Amino acid sequence: MQLPVSLWIGLRYSQSRKGNAIISFITLFSIAGIFLGVMALTLVSSVMNGFEGELKKRILGVLPHLVVQTSEQAADDWQARLMQRHASIALISPFVEAEALVQSPRQLTPVQLQGVEVDQLPEFMAQSLILGRWQELDNGRFPIVLGRELAEELEVSLGDSVRLSLAQGGSYTPLGWMPRQRLFTVTGLLDTGSELDQVLAVVKLSELQQLAPQAPLQWRIQLAEPFQAPKLSTLLSKQVDFTQVRDWRQSHGKLFAAVAMEKAMMWLMLLLIVAVAAFNIVSALVMMVTEKQAEVAILKTQGMQNYQLFTIFAMQGMSNGVIGATTGAIAGALLSHFINPLLSMFGIYIAGGIELPVVMNVSQILVIVCSALLLTMLAVIYPAWRAVQIEPAEVLRDE
Numbered sequence: 001m002q003l004p005v006s007l008w009i010g011l012r013y014s015q016s017r018k019g020n021a022i023i024s025f026i027t028l029f030s031i032a033g034i035f036l037g038v039m040a041l042t043l044v045s046s047v048m049n050g051f052e053g054e055l056k057k058r059i060l061g062v063l064p065h066l067v068v069q070t071s072e073q074a075a076d077d078w079q080a081r082l083m084q085r086h087a088s089i090a091l092i093s094p095f096v097e098a099e100a101l102v103q104s105p106r107q108l109t110p111v112q113l114q115g116v117e118v119d120q121l122p123e124f125m126a127q128s129l130i131l132g133r134w135q136e137l138d139n140g141r142f143p144i145v146l147g148r149e150l151a152e153e154l155e156v157s158l159g160d161s162v163r164l165s166l167a168q169g170g171s172y173t174p175l176g177w178m179p180r181q182r183l184f185t186v187t188g189l190l191d192t193g194s195e196l197d198q199v200l201a202v203v204k205l206s207e208l209q210q211l212a213p214q215a216p217l218q219w220r221i222q223l224a225e226p227f228q229a230p231k232l233s234t235l236l237s238k239q240v241d242f243t244q245v246r247d248w249r250q251s252h253g254k255l256f257a258a259v260a261m262e263k264a265m266m267w268l269m270l271l272l273i274v275a276v277a278a279f280n281i282v283s284a285l286v287m288m289v290t291e292k293q294a295e296v297a298i299l300k301t302q303g304m305q306n307y308q309l310f311t312i313f314a315m316q317g318m319s320n321g322v323i324g325a326t327t328g329a330i331a332g333a334l335l336s337h338f339i340n341p342l343l344s345m346f347g348i349y350i351a352g353g354i355e356l357p358v359v360m361n362v363s364q365i366l367v368i369v370c371s372a373l374l375l376t377m378l379a380v381i382y383p384a385w386r387a388v389q390i391e392p393a394e395v396l397r398d399e
Contacts, residue, residue: 020381026284027320029116033277034324034372035331041270041368043339043361048263049364050357055259056226058194059252061124061338064095065229066221066236066247074241079219086232088223093120094205095220098212101179102146102152102201103163111150111201115208115215122222124192130183132188137204145188148198160186164201166212271371277324278375281317285383289313297391303389306388313384321376325369336360 070078079092096115101108118134126134130148137143144162146154156162165179184203191197208215223229229247237245249256335342340355 002353003110008385016254022287026280026287030277030284030318033280033290034274034376035319035328037270037274037277037370038325038328038368039332039335041267041274041327042365043336044270045364045368046336046358046360047339047356048259048266049359049361052259052263053359054357055256056334057124057136057196058192059196059255060226061122062128062192062194062196062200063248063251064220064228065223066233066245067095067097067218068236068242069216069244071241071243076271076299078241082251085135086348088228088232089221089224091120091122091220091222093220093222095210095218096215097218098168098208098215100163100201101164102150102154104156107154107197109150109153110199111119111164112196112199113166113208114200114202114222115205116202117205122220124301125190128192129188130191130192134188136187137165137202137353140185140187142184142207143187143204145190146186147200148191148199150199150201151186151189153198156186158186158189162186164203164211168394180211182207197375228236261299273328274372275375278372278379281320281376282383284320285313285317286386289383289387298305304362309387313387314380317380317383318373318376321373321379325372325376328371328372329365329373330389333360 002101027390050336083089083092094117098113098115100111100113102111116137118137121134129145132145137145144164146156148161151157154162161183163181163183167179190200190202192200209217221232223232226248233245233247236242335387336358337360339358343349343356
């Protein structure tokens with residue numbers, strides 16, 4: 001297959017190693033800059049995706065994605081109808097939450113108390129129990145499951161007793177106002193790997209309702225994709241079946257907004273590196289156009305059209321961008337895949353001995369490559385336009 005003459009000349013120029021050494025150096029520098037920028041952007045994006053995924057799994061895997069309270073007009077089978085209407089809903093279960101103080105023989109600390117049904121726990125929460133069994137919440141009398149860090153702070157373990165005190169439902173006695181209190185036995189330890197381990201305590205739903213009768217019965221809605229909660233929350237708030245609808249943004253929205261902002265800023269800063277490298281192509285191509293003026297003038301006198309001349313130098317610049325972007329994406333993907341073994345090889349360890357979470361998104365990598373090529377395309381417009389403006393008579397007059 002024979003290439004058009006403009007593409008053939010452009011590729012020939014891009015592959016040529018003869019001529020001005022400064023032009024060759026600037027060209028190699030621009031390719032290296034695009035390569036490093038795309039590689040870094042691929043690696044950082046993959047690691048940030050991993051961190052966001054871990055936060056989503058560990059925090060939103062335990063917290064309710066949506067919490068609703070039903071109105072008196074709600075039908076008895078509203079759960080089944082809601083799950084049929086919205087395929088993204090994975091689980092609907094009764095749920096009560098309250099704030100309480102938990103006291104051990106040595107410590108006193110506030111906790112976030114959840115009352116749940118054992119057979120309707122979210123999947124990640126059910127898998128996060130490291131000691132004990134969830135079934136003991138149903139079998140024992142006043143059992144409680146504590147977050148691992150909370151149990152360490154209270155200096156308690158399985159079989160120890162802790163006292164729960166709730167401000168809701170307290171009463172006045174001859175000794176003054178007294179909160180509701182109950183002794184619970186620790187039957188399990190929960191490790192989600194998130195900040196919730198410091199404050200979370202889980203008890204049986206019916207026992208929390210007895211201890212805090214003023215706490216309203218709510219319904220936990222877990223979604224297959226937690227980030228769809230805001231959209232579904234807006235839809236449910238318009239239905240008469242529900243008197244109150246709230247999603248995870250009320251408690252942890254700022255955290256995930258900060259992560260999203262950090263991802264955007266990292267993307268912008270690394271993309272600026274790619275932009276600087278891409279616009280180095282401008283210098284190399286302008287110098288190339290100046291060096292090739294005589295050849296351009298000869299091509300024009302032989303009848304080459306302006307768009308063909310534009311294609312010659314645009315192809316030369318774009319070839320540099322394609323080489324840098326594709327090799328950078330491949331290197332970034334390989335580095336992302338082997339980042340943890342490489343860190344171990346160089347003796348670099350993260351606190352806690354955990355591995356960097358890495359999630360490579362093919363569509364995101366394609367967007368990175370296309371962004372680099374778009375910046376390169378913008379960079380080649382001016383030098384290619386300069387080549388088109390060359391007047392053969394002016395250049396060849398003194399030849």
